[in-house]
Amino acid sequence: xxxxxxxxxxxxxxxxxxxxxxxxxxxxxxxxxxxVTPNCDVVDLALAELQLQSQEIRKQQELxxxxxxxxxxxxxxxxxxxRSGWQIKSSKxxxxxxxxxxxxxxxxxxxxxxxxxxxxxxxxxxxxxGNLKAADETMKAVLHSLESGKxxxxxxxxxxxxxxxxxxxxxxxxxxxxxxxxxxVVLCSGxxxxxxxxxxxxxxxxxxxLVPRPGFCLYYTLAEGMDIEVRYYDLLPDQQWRADLVQLxxxxxxxxxxxxxxxxxxxxxxxxxxQHLRELIAICERHYLPIIADEIYEHFVFPGSKHLAxxxxxxxxxxxxxxxxxxxFLVPGWRMGWIIVHDRKNRLRDAIVGLKNMCGRILGSNTIxxxxxxxxxxxxxxxxxxxxxxxxxxxxxxxxxxxxxVRGLDPVMPHGAMYMMIGVSIERxxxxxxxxxxxxxxxxxxxxxxxxxxxxxxxxxxxxxxxVPGAMIxxxxxxxxxxxxxHYKKESRNFIEHELLDCDDxxx
Numbered sequence: 001x002x003x004x005x006x007x008x009x010x011x012x013x014x015x016x017x018x019x020x021x022x023x024x025x026x027x028x029x030x031x032x033x034x035x036v037t038p039n040c041d042v043v044d045l046a047l048a049e050l051q052l053q054s055q056e057i058r059k060q061q062e063l064x065x066x067x068x069x070x071x072x073x074x075x076x077x078x079x080x081x082x083r084s085g086w087q088i089k090s091s092k093x094x095x096x097x098x099x100x101x102x103x104x105x106x107x108x109x110x111x112x113x114x115x116x117x118x119x120x121x122x123x124x125x126x127x128x129x130g131n132l133k134a135a136d137e138t139m140k141a142v143l144h145s146l147e148s149g150k151x152x153x154x155x156x157x158x159x160x161x162x163x164x165x166x167x168x169x170x171x172x173x174x175x176x177x178x179x180x181x182x183x184x185v186v187l188c189s190g191x192x193x194x195x196x197x198x199x200x201x202x203x204x205x206x207x208x209x210l211v212p213r214p215g216f217c218l219y220y221t222l223a224e225g226m227d228i229e230v231r232y233y234d235l236l237p238d239q240q241w242r243a244d245l246v247q248l249x250x251x252x253x254x255x256x257x258x259x260x261x262x263x264x265x266x267x268x269x270x271x272x273x274x275q276h277l278r279e280l281i282a283i284c285e286r287h288y289l290p291i292i293a294d295e296i297y298e299h300f301v302f303p304g305s306k307h308l309a310x311x312x313x314x315x316x317x318x319x320x321x322x323x324x325x326x327x328x329f330l331v332p333g334w335r336m337g338w339i340i341v342h343d344r345k346n347r348l349r350d351a352i353v354g355l356k357n358m359c360g361r362i363l364g365s366n367t368i369x370x371x372x373x374x375x376x377x378x379x380x381x382x383x384x385x386x387x388x389x390x391x392x393x394x395x396x397x398x399x400x401x402x403x404x405x406v407r408g409l410d411p412v413m414p415h416g417a418m419y420m421m422i423g424v425s426i427e428r429x430x431x432x433x434x435x436x437x438x439x440x441x442x443x444x445x446x447x448x449x450x451x452x453x454x455x456x457x458x459x460x461x462x463x464x465x466x467x468v469p470g471a472m473i474x475x476x477x478x479x480x481x482x483x484x485x486x487h488y489k490k491e492s493r494n495f496i497e498h499e500l501l502d503c504d505d506x507x508x
Contacts, residue, residue, distance in 0.1 A: 406485070422463070
């Protein structure tokens with residue numbers, strides 16, 4: 001028989017024998033067992049101890065069962081009633097997260113003119129039209145990374161050290177001394193992810209962040225879902241989109257967590273000069289504010305202008321600079337961005353801990369692209385970059401020259417990035433309620449799609465992209481001119497009424 005059964009039989013036999021040889025004991029109830037006399041053998045003593053333990057365990061089990069039953073009854077009496085069906089709700093974060101461009105575009109009633117091919121000047125993806133492509137060296141770097149087999153696994157959440165070293169060297173111009181430690185570089189899943197990490201590392205619920213108007217709508221999208229208030233400081237079109245410094249400073253209070261600077265700008269195409277950057281830095285020094293610098297277009301600067309990293313002009317104000325491969329290398333889908341921490345006075349200690357914690361949310365960015373970064377950043381020739389800038393600058397000059405002559409439009413010549421903002425004197429187009437209506441009918445009549453300024457918190461303007469082929473930008477501007485000439489009124493109803501009121505005032 002099995003050993004366990006044999007041992008059990010032997011134990012029962014020995015127990016019976018030991019009980020027969022022990023002095024007689026009066027029966028004991030479960031609550032007061034009779035102590036075992038010293039004359040009993042060892043087995044009998046063990047049995048008595050087991051009985052005691054067993055009784056104690058039963059008591060504890062009964063107590064737990066009683067308590068559990070009581071708790072369950074209490075919970076059911078004070079808790080919610082049982083669910084009668086599926087009642088799944090969206091989280092507050094998800095419901096409070098909105099993409100302003102998508103919301104506005106989806107509200108448009110668009111039916112392009114079938115007689116004219118569509119020209120989408122709305123898409124901020126430089127690869128859309130096929131005329132701008134990644135360099136051969138960039139593509140080969142990824143192929144080499146893939147074939148090496150070294151970058152198939154997880155990396156450190158901040159990124160592979162070899163990749164961070166490459167970014168530190170590539171971005172040396174952001175420091176006056178040209179020295180960036182790889183440990184000050186955080187690799188992210190695109191520049192959008194970098195911006196999100198910076199905002200969430202610096203701002204808590206109930207705090208506020210200052211962002212430009214007009215400005216990239218993603219800033220609002222990233223903040224509002226987390227109950228972080230966005231406060232808009234104005235950019236001035238008649239001053240090449242410089243910030244209104246007085247209005248900006250008036251927005252700051254004890255809950256302001258950071259100033260976000262987008263330079264060069266999307267959607268304005270502006271490039272701040274050194275003096276203006278120093279004025280912004282001075283405000284941050286006075287109010288002890290860190291800067292989040294969205295510099296994804298830092299190398300998209302037209303001839304005659306120069307980009308200066310805001311971090312290169314200060315050692316007092318800490319700066320989190322966000323960049324990436326997306327625009328300059330024409331690979332937005334590869335989702336490779338980064339944050340460079342510029343904090344010479346060690347004022348971001350706690351925030352840096354939070355920033356590193358944020359990296360753990362997605363366990364790091366694309367490792368294949370990380371492996372390719374050293375070659376991408378060092379082997380892509382300057383001639384390639386110059387060719388891309390030539391296309392953008394040429395398109396900007398052409399569009400500005402053509403649209404400047406159109407009645408009711410006021411384009412602002414950009415100095416960088418890949419966009420142009422165009423003012424629309426909507427009062428001269430009485431057929432349209434606002435810039436959104438103007439854009440809708442431009443699509444329906446001319447099959448040219450721009451983005452209304454309302455997407456960037458700046459109604460009365462439209463934005464066009466400059467990455468299209470030259471012939472296409474010329475055709476688009478011709479159609480816009482035709483559309484405006486058709487709908488332009490020298491004296492709109494509002495204009496006439498205004499003039500009549502002025503005449504009445506003069507009469508009295």
